[in-house]
Structures are given as structure tokens and as C-alpha cells.
Amino acid sequence: MTILGPVVLLLVVLGFVTMSILFERKVIGWMQGRHGPNRVGPWGMLQTVADVLKLLLKEDIIPAKADRSLFKIAPVIAFVPAFAVLAVIPFTPKLVFADLGVGLLYYIAVSSITTIGVLAGGWASNNKYALLGAMRSAAQMISYEIPLVMAVVGVIMSAGSINLVKIVEAQQDVWYILPQIIGFAVFFVASLAELNRTPFDLPEAESELVSGYHVEYTGFRFAFFMLAEYVYVFAMAGLTTVLFLGGWNPVFGLDVIPPILWFLLKFFVIVFSLFWIRATLPRIRIDQLMQLGWKVLLPLALANIFLSAVLKEVPGIGNFY
Known part of the structure; x- marks a missing residue:
């Protein structure tokens, strides 16, 4: 349990982050009278997953003088x-x-x-x-x-x-x-x-x-x-x-x-x-x-x-x- 507990909590938190980003965009879109994500997956449910995959595939750039x-x-x-x-x-x-x-x-x-x-x-x-x-x-x-x-x-x-x-x-x-x-x-x-x-x-x-x-x-x-x-x-x-x-x-x-x-x-x-x-x-x-x-x-x-x-x-x- 010492190892399993933090792993489960991390998975729960990652799930929360994934869904909360989608929920936030949906809520803000609804409150401001516009559409939120509605193209990737049913009702845009996979939009956050697509965003994560996009970040994973992007080039890792470090400035030359950093x-x-x-x-x-x-x-x-x-x-x-x-x-x-x-x-x-x-x-x-x-x-x-x-x-x-x-x-x-x-x-x-x-x-x-x-x-x-x-x-x-x-x-x-x-x-x-x-x-x-x-x-x-x-x-x-x-x-x-x-x-x-x-x-x-x-x-x-x-x-x-x-x-x-x-x-x-x-x-x-x-x-x-x-x-x-x-x-x-x-x-x-x-x-x-x-x-x-x-x-x-x-x-x-x-x-x-x-x-x-x-x-x-x-x-x-x-x-x-x-x-x-x-x-x-x-x-x-x-x-x-x-x-x-x-x-x-x-x-x-x-x-x-x-x-x-x-x-x-x-x-x-x-x-x-x-x-x-x-x-x-x-x-x-x-x-x-x-x-x-x-x-x-x-x-x-x-x-x-x-x-x-x-x-x-x-x-x-x-x-x-």
C-alpha cells in the first residue's frame, strides 16, 4: 500500500486534470455563449487527450544561451x-x-x-x-x-x-x-x-x-x-x-x-x-x-x-x- 497508494492518487489526479481542462473549456464556452470543444471524440471528450498527445510529439527545444x-x-x-x-x-x-x-x-x-x-x-x-x-x-x-x-x-x-x-x-x-x-x-x-x-x-x-x-x-x-x-x-x-x-x-x-x-x-x-x-x-x-x-x-x-x-x-x- 505504501507504493500503491501514491500511484493510485497520481492516476486520480491525472484523470482530474484531464477532465477538468475539458470541463473548464465547456463551462466557459457555455457561460460566454459559444461552443467549447466539440470535434475530437463524442462531444469533444477526447480533446484534452489529443492536446496531451500533441505536446508529447512536439520537439523539445532548449534555447542556445539558456x-x-x-x-x-x-x-x-x-x-x-x-x-x-x-x-x-x-x-x-x-x-x-x-x-x-x-x-x-x-x-x-x-x-x-x-x-x-x-x-x-x-x-x-x-x-x-x-x-x-x-x-x-x-x-x-x-x-x-x-x-x-x-x-x-x-x-x-x-x-x-x-x-x-x-x-x-x-x-x-x-x-x-x-x-x-x-x-x-x-x-x-x-x-x-x-x-x-x-x-x-x-x-x-x-x-x-x-x-x-x-x-x-x-x-x-x-x-x-x-x-x-x-x-x-x-x-x-x-x-x-x-x-x-x-x-x-x-x-x-x-x-x-x-x-x-x-x-x-x-x-x-x-x-x-x-x-x-x-x-x-x-x-x-x-x-x-x-x-x-x-x-x-x-x-x-x-x-x-x-x-x-x-x-x-x-x-x-x-x-x-
Whole structure:
């Protein structure tokens, strides 16, 4: 099971990435009044498979003046942490690969390593557009990681633990999205920036930087960067479900439905919301991005910590927190 578990999880994640790309294109097409993929396979179901095969068959090009060793390893550095954080996500009380006492801290620490891969890929390409995209990504991810972490402090105070399983168990009566609505809002917006998703996809701004930090990458190396992005969608949706939506805990005591189905239902609501936002909002400017993180989300996260600490001591309301 030590070997089989990660292999099964990798296959599940790859299946999710394949279907989520297709689903995203279909959803965005439906919301914007146009057709999504509808040619390759029935209802366009094989379009993502065709895209993967196309990337595999493309020529692997390395720029002549690039740092070859760093250029090759950067996509791996970006992808491996995205998969490694899945080990601590508890899908059910028994379906968790690594029930760490510091699971939340592990997730935050390991996920930050991806920034190094992105920065290394942009710098090693020896391309100004790639370097600008990498610098944007580093500034964005570091800036938004601060309010992201501070937004979950209220959850930690309420649960009294940074173990993700215990955080879910503490939400049997009340999901933390209710008492921690401010923390949830800050966490969700910051997670969009961490994922480089619209409207915060500045590191990949094709209208300004050709393609951003991965502009010189082709074939399967380029696919690794894209794979890391969608694996993080899987991981962040799972973490949001665990921290704020009660994980596998049922609604209204409907425990006749298996816990894994409750988790997946909440999980797909978050994933759909990410796609919905991409179909709706335009990309913001880089100065607006930084101002939102430092002048809006950070003060809100601090206010949420203070408010949670105060209300936790108020008789009658404290039990809600």
C-alpha cells in the first residue's frame, strides 16, 4: 500500500486534470455563449487527450544561451510540490495518506517551493519576457501567501489544532465558513492569486509577456508547468473543503450518503467556482494586484484574527466559534 497508494492518487489526479481542462473549456464556452470543444471524440471528450498527445510529439527545444541544467529541472521543481501536498489532504476519516500533526503547516511550507521552480524556469530561459513573468510570479505568490496563511489562523484558533483531520472533526456541528466568513473570503481570493488563476494570471499574461515565465518551454516540459497549475487546483479545492466546508461532514445529518461523496460534492463546488470566475472577470493590472493583497486582504485577515479572538470569549457566541 505504501507504493500503491501514491500511484493510485497520481492516476486520480491525472484523470482530474484531464477532465477538468475539458470541463473548464465547456463551462466557459457555455457561460460566454459559444461552443467549447466539440470535434475530437463524442462531444469533444477526447480533446484534452489529443492536446496531451500533441505536446508529447512536439520537439523539445532548449534555447542556445539558456542554463540547460536549470532549464530542464525547473518544471520538475514546480510540479513535485503540487503533488506532494496532496498527501495530507483527508478525503474521509480513513482516506488520508499522511495524517501529520502539522498537516496544515506542511501544506503551506511545501506549496511555497513551487515559486522556486517558476522563478528558476524564467531565469534559466535567458529571455526577458520569461524573467519578467517569473519575477511577477514570485512577487505575487509571496505577497498573497501572507494573507492566505493569516486567513486560516481563525480556523486554527477555533479547532485548536493544525492537524487537518482534527479540523474537519471540529466542524461536525458548524462549518467554519459561517463563523469564519471573512477568513474564507480572504483565503479564497488569495488562493486564486496563489494558483495564478484569472483575474490574477499576471505571470502568464500573453497580451504583455508573450506567455510569461514558460515562454521558451515546449513539449512535455511546458506540460509540466500546466500540470502543476491544475494539480494545485485539485489541492487548493481540497484544502478549502477541509478548512471551511466541513470536509466529509454531511449536511443536516444526512449521514446515509458516504463521506467521500460529501467531500467530492463540496470539492466540485469550489472547482466550479474557480472556472466560473475565469469566465466572468477580466485580468487586473499588476499595481491593482499588489494593492489588493497588501492594502485590502492583509488588513482583513488581521481584523479576522482579532474578531475571532474577541468573539471566542463572548458567552453564548464563543461556542459558535
